Amino acid sequence: MLKNIDTVIFDMDGVLINSEPFWKEVEIKVFDSVGIDFVAVGGEKTVGLRIDEVVDYWYGLFPWEQKSKADVVDEIMAEMTHVILSKGEAMKGVVELLEHLKRSGFKVGLATSSYEVLLNATLKVLGLEKYFDVANSAQNLTPVSYTHLRAHETEADL
Numbered sequence: 001m002l003k004n005i006d007t008v009i010f011d012m013d014g015v016l017i018n019s020e021p022f023w024k025e026v027e028i029k030v031f032d033s034v035g036i037d038f039v040a041v042g043g044e045k046t047v048g049l050r051i052d053e054v055v056d057y058w059y060g061l062f063p064w065e066q067k068s069k070a071d072v073v074d075e076i077m078a079e080m081t082h083v084i085l086s087k088g089e090a091m092k093g094v095v096e097l098l099e100h101l102k103r104s105g106f107k108v109g110l111a112t113s114s115y116e117v118l119l120n121a122t123l124k125v126l127g128l129e130k131y132f133d134v135a136n137s138a139q140n141l142t143p144v145s146y147t148h149l150r151a152h153e154t155e156a157d158l
Helices: 020-032 051-061 069-087 094-103 116-126 145-157
Strands: 008-009 109-110 134-137
Touching: 020 069, 051 069, 069 116, 094 109, 109 116, 116 134
Parallel strands: 008 109, 109 134
Antiparallel strands: none
């Protein structure tokens, strides 16, 4: 059954890197700067959304005036990039699995709803760039699932 499979496509957050604690840390800090107690309002409600969708959601409930939504997104991205570059570690077994897949001749892709700057920071800090033939972010795409379709279509380029 597996003999016809020649490509493996990975997600990033929660698969290559456990970034959820980083997201929580950064969102608490940045949303506090616009007067939102992220924990008290139930910040976990927006886990899994793209960051622009997260900011839109919370702005819709608790509009702020201190900075623009775009500035909040940019601040979160800058903080996340810093945290990933300073604290990021590969999930257990990821490097070994990627090495095995490449040794075995598989094409390997990455599809993520995270912004491209975080994709690049994650691959860099984890030293995983060499394992991926294709890496795609949904930053400028909708719906998010389109990223996974695009990564699959791109395998023809591999």
